[in-house]
Amino acid sequence: MLLEVKDLHAGIDGKEILKGLNLEVNAGEVHAIMGPNGSGKSTLSKVLAGHPSYEVLSGTVTYEGKDLLELEPDERARAGVFMAFQYPVEVPGVSNSQFLRLAYNQKMQHMGGEELDPLEFNDYLKEKAKIVDMDPAFFKRSVNEGFSGGEKKRNEILQMAVLQPRLAILDETDSGLDIDALRIVAEGVNKLRSPENAIILVTHYQRLLNYITPDFVHVLAGGKIVKEGGKELALELEEKGYDWVKGAANAS
Amino acid sequence: MTTTALKVETVFADAFRELLARESDPTLKIARERAFDAFVDLGFPHPKLEDWKYTDVRPISSREWRVESGERDTVDAHLLNQFNVERNGFTALNQAFGEYHVVRIPKDTSLAEPIRIGFGGQDGVAIFPHVIVVAEAGSKATIVETYVSQAAGFTNAAVQVFVEDNANVTHYRVQKDAAEHFNYGVTEVSLGRGSRYDATSINIGAGLSRHDIELKFTAEGGEALVDGLYMLNGSQHHDTHSIIDHTVPNCTSHQSYKGVLNDKSRGVFNGKVFVRENAHGTDAQQSNKNLLLSNDARVDTKPQLEIFNDDVKCAHGATVGQLEEEELFYLLTRGLPENLARNLLTYGFAEEIINKIVIEEIKAELDSAVLNRLEFEMEESR
Numbered sequence: 001m002l003l004e005v006k007d008l009h010a011g012i013d014g015k016e017i018l019k020g021l022n023l024e025v026n027a028g029e030v031h032a033i034m035g036p037n038g039s040g041k042s043t044l045s046k047v048l049a050g051h052p053s054y055e056v057l058s059g060t061v062t063y064e065g066k067d068l069l070e071l072e073p074d075e076r077a078r079a080g081v082f083m084a085f086q087y088p089v090e091v092p093g094v095s096n097s098q099f100l101r102l103a104y105n106q107k108m109q110h111m112g113g114e115e116l117d118p119l120e121f122n123d124y125l126k127e128k129a130k131i132v133d134m135d136p137a138f139f140k141r142s143v144n145e146g147f148s149g150g151e152k153k154r155n156e157i158l159q160m161a162v163l164q165p166r167l168a169i170l171d172e173t174d175s176g177l178d179i180d181a182l183r184i185v186a187e188g189v190n191k192l193r194s195p196e197n198a199i200i201l202v203t204h205y206q207r208l209l210n211y212i213t214p215d216f217v218h219v220l221a222g223g224k225i226v227k228e229g230g231k232e233l234a235l236e237l238e239e240k241g242y243d244w245v246k247g248a249a250n251a252s
Numbered sequence: 253m254t255t256t257a258l259k260v261e262t263v264f265a266d267a268f269r270e271l272l273a274r275e276s277d278p279t280l281k282i283a284r285e286r287a288f289d290a291f292v293d294l295g296f297p298h299p300k301l302e303d304w305k306y307t308d309v310r311p312i313s314s315r316e317w318r319v320e321s322g323e324r325d326t327v328d329a330h331l332l333n334q335f336n337v338e339r340n341g342f343t344a345l346n347q348a349f350g351e352y353h354v355v356r357i358p359k360d361t362s363l364a365e366p367i368r369i370g371f372g373g374q375d376g377v378a379i380f381p382h383v384i385v386v387a388e389a390g391s392k393a394t395i396v397e398t399y400v401s402q403a404a405g406f407t408n409a410a411v412q413v414f415v416e417d418n419a420n421v422t423h424y425r426v427q428k429d430a431a432e433h434f435n436y437g438v439t440e441v442s443l444g445r446g447s448r449y450d451a452t453s454i455n456i457g458a459g460l461s462r463h464d465i466e467l468k469f470t471a472e473g474g475e476a477l478v479d480g481l482y483m484l485n486g487s488q489h490h491d492t493h494s495i496i497d498h499t500v501p502n503c504t505s506h507q508s509y510k511g512v513l514n515d516k517s518r519g520v521f522n523g524k525v526f527v528r529e530n531a532h533g534t535d536a537q538q539s540n541k542n543l544l545l546s547n548d549a550r551v552d553t554k555p556q557l558e559i560f561n562d563d564v565k566c567a568h569g570a571t572v573g574q575l576e577e578e579e580l581f582y583l584l585t586r587g588l589p590e591n592l593a594r595n596l597l598t599y600g601f602a603e604e605i606i607n608k609i610v611i612e613e614i615k616a617e618l619d620s621a622v623l624n625r626l627e628f629e630m631e632e633s634r
Contacts (some may be wrong), residue, residue, distance in 0.1 A: 074585075
């Protein structure tokens with residue numbers, strides 16, 4: 001098993017948000033985690049990525065057989081965990097290519113792979129940029145600075161393509177995207193899908209799942225998974241709305 | 253006045269008598285004499301003066317400097333007279349000992365190559381370069397001014413820039429003196445009708461340095477960018493004081509200064525922008541952002557806008573802080589170890605100013621200077 005989350009309780013500022021979450025993810029699988037606002041979707045993403053403001057109260061997270069919670073955020077990343085941000089951060093003054101090459105070479109160092117010099121990396125980056133149909137002009141621009149919402153999200157997927165994570169968590173990657181940008185981003189993710197890696201799609205809406213077909217759908221409400229199923233569950237949710245599952249959360 | 257200061261002024265008096273005896277140009281002779289009198293009146297600046305509250309120049313005033321003043325150009329009296337000799341004791345000394353260089357860019361001429369001026373002093377020696385640049389109407393030029401002393405000397409420099417009507421001047425000033433050097437510099441700029449002045453001032457050197465800027469719009473439609481970076485470590489002290497004066501309508505000034513302070517370094521930024529009664533249609537923006545990398549570093553920043561007209565667009569602000577936690581987390585999640593992530597963010601903060609420099613060789617040199625400061629390596633795939 002790639003990732004195993006067991007009875008996870010976590011929160012922020014002393015407030016418990018995840019209240020006993022369980023999740024199992026195997027290599028090659030795509031999981032969608034859906035839920036209404038405030039259900040704990042973002043908290044789950046941030047806890048997995050290791051955001052310092054979030055506190056794990058109890059439970060375990062095992063990644064590739066190791067305790068993920070023991071690792072610092074950068075160690076998790078080098079071990080193959082990636083999170084695409086809902087709101088990617090702007091890094092003024094640092095070009096996309098500088099940033100990505102540093103990140104790539106750090107990972108290579110960790111894995112004992114071959115580091116790339118600027119020219120070699122540029123070629124590598126050009127190849128990867130095709131996955132999200134990104135103009136190489138973006139390589140020289142400061143990371144995310146002045147990018148539109150869609151460009152930022154594409155840049156996140158480009159980073160995923162460059163870093164080739166084993167576990168990618170896409171946090172509300174569809175939010176703020178128009179239909180064309182959504183399609184490009186989704187196609188990019190589909191191209192990166194492989195039997196070796198796993199993807200967790202965290203999303204409020206079903207529409208992303210029209211483009212990326214999940215193997216499993218989990219519905220999160222009140223800090224717990226309250227319903228699980230295959231891709232058809234997303235459609236059922238779309239039809240019935242989140243009130244349908246909120247009832248289940250309260251009942252349990 | 254302390255006895256040490258008196259003694260130093262006596263040293264300067266001896267050197268001055270010698271210089272004056274050699275001065276053959278009557279205009280300069282008069283100007284020098286007046287300036288030296290002013291120096292005797294003013295003395296060295298001291299922290300009781302509001303403008304020198306945070307910068308103590310005793311390391312300069314308490315030393316006996318050997319004066320060096322070499323070949324000079326002759327200068328028109330009307331250009332000399334526009335220099336504010338009595339700004340402070342340093343400017344008075346500069347005018348008195350000034351090694352004058354006059355650079356004239358002829359009317360409607362666009363210079364392909366930058367004009368390079370550079371100064372460096374020897375151990376125990378004080379130098380007084382004074383450069384006057386006249387960019388005549390419709391001309392276009394880039395000035396690269398560098399300070400590269402390798403020793404414990406004292407540079408006291410003045411640069412006057414006259415940007416005449418519709419002229420366009422780009423001005424890079426790079427101060428990277430050795431850490432034991434002292435640097436005082438003043439830049440005075442006057443902008444004519446429809447002219448443009450784009451300045452970037454980088455201060456990474458010298459143990460104790462101060463840069464005074466005074467920029468005046470003399471006719472409508474002038475545009476000025478006045479940007480800078482000070483990057484300090486150890487016990488370095490840098491002070492930038494600037495005055496941007498909108499005396500006429502419809503001019504634009506944008507000022508962005510950044511500071512990166514490590515160890516026990518100390519920075520001072522004081523920026524005054526005046527928008528006079530008559531100066532309607534002014535667009536004046538000013539910002540000063542500082543990054544403190546250590547608990548012992550300190551910066552005193554004071555952006556000041558004084559507006560005497562309602563029909564203007566003005567904004568100003570200053571920040572002092574550490575690296576943004578969200579930015580740091582973002583880089584960590586991409587696998588950069590924390591120290592590398594911090595360095596990269598600091599580099600980016602400084603690069604925002606350095607990226608303005610379009611001369612590749614100077615930019616590359618500053619890039620590597622910044623990287624050296626941060627003790628990390630990064631090659632760019634440009």
